[in-house]
Amino acid sequence: MSEEPREKAIRSSATAPHEAPPHRSGEAHHHHTHAANSRHPGHHHLLQVEGLSAAFEMYAPGAPFFEAERRLVPVIRDVSLGVHEGEVLAVVGASGAGKSLLAEAIMGIAAPNERIVGRIWFDGELEDEAGIERLRSREIAFVPQSIACLDPLMRVGEQVRGIPRGKGAARKADVARRIERQRELFRRYRLDESVERLYPHELSGGMARRVLLCCALVDEPRLIIADEPTPGLDLQLAEAALADLRAFADEGGAVMLITHDIELALAVADRVAVFHDGTVVEETSVASFASPELLRHPFSRELWHALPEHDFAVASRSVR
Amino acid sequence: MVRFILKNLLKACLLVVVVSFVVFCLVDLSPVDPVQANVGQAAYLTMSEAKRAQLEAYWGAGEPLPVRYGRWLAGLLQGDLGMSLRYNEPVTQVIAERAAPSLALLSIAWAGSGILGFVLGVGAGMAERRWPDRIIRGWCFVMTSIPSFWLALILLMVFAVALGWFPIGFAASIGVASADVTWADAIHHLALPAICLTLAGVAPVCLHTREKVVEFEAGDVAGFAKLRGEGPWQRFWRHGLRNVALPALTLQCASIGEIFGGAVLVEEVFSYPGLGQAAVTAGLGSDVCLLAGIAVVTALLVFGGNFAADLLYGVIDPRMREARAAKRAARGGVLGWLVNRPEDYDEPLPDAGEVERGGSA
Incomplete structure (x- = not known):
């Protein structure tokens, strides 16, 4: 144990519970157990979320028009979860349970009538609002679920490059870097050079998915949050999409995969956070889904029973 | 492309025939007796029966509608819009004389209301539900509720009568020959009607643009841009402007008809000698050839606006x-x-x- 993490904790003016001495693999600590490749460089998680809640301020439903009172309707309640470097954490929950809102809340995006409270550490630093804003697109990148998120009137290449930063010469250098990076990513993901001149509606399903991933990777993030990256894709494309995310994690990045598909989550992820009723009820390694006795929460066991094969084993992770 | 243009040319021809036929029918149904309306009450009463019959023949009042319309249509094919009985000049000449001031007024009001409305709409949309939005929206609701002629009267009373900044009417100073009118004088006379029409036309495009901006900000494209760390104005310049400008441009192209409708009333209030004023004179005097001529020109103007919007869409939108x-x-x-x-x-x-x-x- 070095002195470094303690110094960091002091600088961030609050001591996170997880800044305590390092824990052994498999040991349960703040609500979760580890998977084999969950790593703690510097004895902390890359992303740690504690007590995150989001509520919408709205008029009471059903009340008479002029007498309706404003009240807070909670959608996310006291969520805690952590993502380690080198792993894929799948957040699994039913459609419409607020998983996408969770992703937005973590990235500090709130609707005008939304109130968010909670604490977020990134790389051991407690972040305030400005810190989270700085993290967006630099350290944390988002992969949306569909091509509808791209500007229909802008060529794909320019959208992947994003907005250059800095002023004057620095800006020019950043523009050049972004063009270079975009071409490099296109080569890596087998996208033809002519694709950068296309408009979003001209992309095929497989191309669109890779373009969205390139958008996220252009800023060389350390954490990718992917929101339902597979619906609408056929099995082959879905597997390719997951393989790309897996590869990002295997190279040392971290992935938070949001999905309603438990089978898919078990196939690609290292750990699973079960999202139910607006909160994470259990955060555990994929291995725990081998048998219902290893799962602590009733809803997780329900998920286990919903699987087509009950003897689901770790072996089927070979999909990656 | 050739097919597209031919199809639209055919549509334009059909439009001209329908519009002119409706004008002829309406004038035929109108209770205004052209002879009585044009010679004056006193002269009409003291006139001999023979003189009256002669005048009626001159105005074509006795002829049945299909004959008159057929003759007018035949003339149109040769580029002849007939004679204006009120002005005693060929209709083409009357329209040509009045088109210039009218087109100046219309184009300034069209461009002015379009630009002002778009800018205000963007400002309101980007500040959704905050005070700039409330002020701009409130102003738009007030402007849509005000008839343009009433606004014209108020502007006249304040800026022409009370403050004396602008002349109270006409397209040039009284007593100046039309050849001697200077640009400055013409612009000075044009200013107040143009301001009035511009203000009257701001509200629709402003409210429409605001709605589109709000829709864009709540949509997937802006949501993803936010998540990529783009600030509100950054994402507006990068994505919003293009996506919002297209529908606004279409709306503005389609609104030429409304602006012309407003111009008829505003020209009356300011005694501004444009097409609108000529249309009123023609209508009240049963000058069917002039009225039909103006209606056709206006219809083609509106048609041209919509056609331009269609073409622009094709050029700008890759889809x-x-x-x-x-x-x-x-x-x-x-x-x-x-x-x-x-x-x-x-x-x-x-x-x-x-x-x-x-x-x-």
């Missing part, structure tokens, strides 16, 4: 270009094959229905 190309491909032929890369056939066009709807709106 629209694609839809046209696909249509051509569906028709087959070498041209269709050339404009479509083979891989385009693999997938149906996304949003093709929406693009089609947008184009016809």
Whole structure:
């Protein structure tokens, strides 16, 4: 144990519970157990979320028009979860349970009538609002679920490059870097050079998915949050999409995969956070889904029973 | 493209025939007796029976409608719009004289209300529900509730009568020969009617733009841009402007008719000698040839506006270009094959229905 993490904790003016001495693999600590490749460089998680809640301020439903009172309707309640470097954490929950809102809340995006409270550490630093804003697109990148998120009137290449930063010469250098990076990513993901001149509606399903991933990777993030990256894709494309995310994690990045598909989550992820009723009820390694006795929460066991094969084993992770 | 233009030319011709026929029918149904209306009450009463019959023949009051309309249409084919009985000049000449001041007024009001409305709409939309939005929206609601002639009267009372900044009417100073009118004088006379029409036309495009900006900000594209760390104005310049400007431009092109309608009233209030004022004179005097001529010119102006919007959409929106190309491909032929890369056939066009709807709106 070095002195470094303690110094960091002091600088961030609050001591996170997880800044305590390092824990052994498999040991349960703040609500979760580890998977084999969950790593703690510097004895902390890359992303740690504690007590995150989001509520919408709205008029009471059903009340008479002029007498309706404003009240807070909670959608996310006291969520805690952590993502380690080198792993894929799948957040699994039913459609419409607020998983996408969770992703937005973590990235500090709130609707005008939304109130968010909670604490977020990134790389051991407690972040305030400005810190989270700085993290967006630099350290944390988002992969949306569909091509509808791209500007229909802008060529794909320019959208992947994003907005250059800095002023004057620095800006020019950043523009050049972004063009270079975009071409490099296109080569890596087998996208033809002519694709950068296309408009979003001209992309095929497989191309669109890779373009969205390139958008996220252009800023060389350390954490990718992917929101339902597979619906609408056929099995082959879905597997390719997951393989790309897996590869990002295997190279040392971290992935938070949001999905309603438990089978898919078990196939690609290292750990699973079960999202139910607006909160994470259990955060555990994929291995725990081998048998219902290893799962602590009733809803997780329900998920286990919903699987087509009950003897689901770790072996089927070979999909990656 | 040739087919597209031919189709629209045919539509324009049909429009001219229908509009002029409706004008002839309406004038025929109108209770205004052209002879009585044009010679004056006292002269009419003291006039001899023979003189009256002669005048009636001159005005063509005795002829049945189909004959009159047929003659006018035949003349139109030779480029002759007939004689204006009120002005005692060929209709083409009356329209030509009055088109210049009217077009100046219309184009200033059109561009002015478009730009001002768009800028205000963007400002309101970006500040949704905050005080700039409330003020701009409130102002728009007030402006839509005010009739343009009333606004013209108020502007006249304040800026022409009380403050004396602008002349109270006409297109040039009284007593100046039309050849001697200076540009400065013309602009000075044009200013107040133009301001009035501009203000009256701001509200629709402003409210429409605001709605589109709010819609864009709440949409997936802006949401993703936010998540990529783009600030509000950054994402507006990068994505919002293009997506919002298109529908605003279409709306503004389609609103030429409304602005012309406003111009008729505003020209009356300011005694501004434009097409609008001529239309009122022609209508009240049963000068059917002049009225039909003005109606046709106006209809073509509005048609041209919509046609321009259609063309612009095709130039700016890549999805629209694609839809046209696909249509051509569906028709087959070498041209269709050339404009479509083979891989385009693999997938149906996304949003093709929406693009089609947008184009016809």
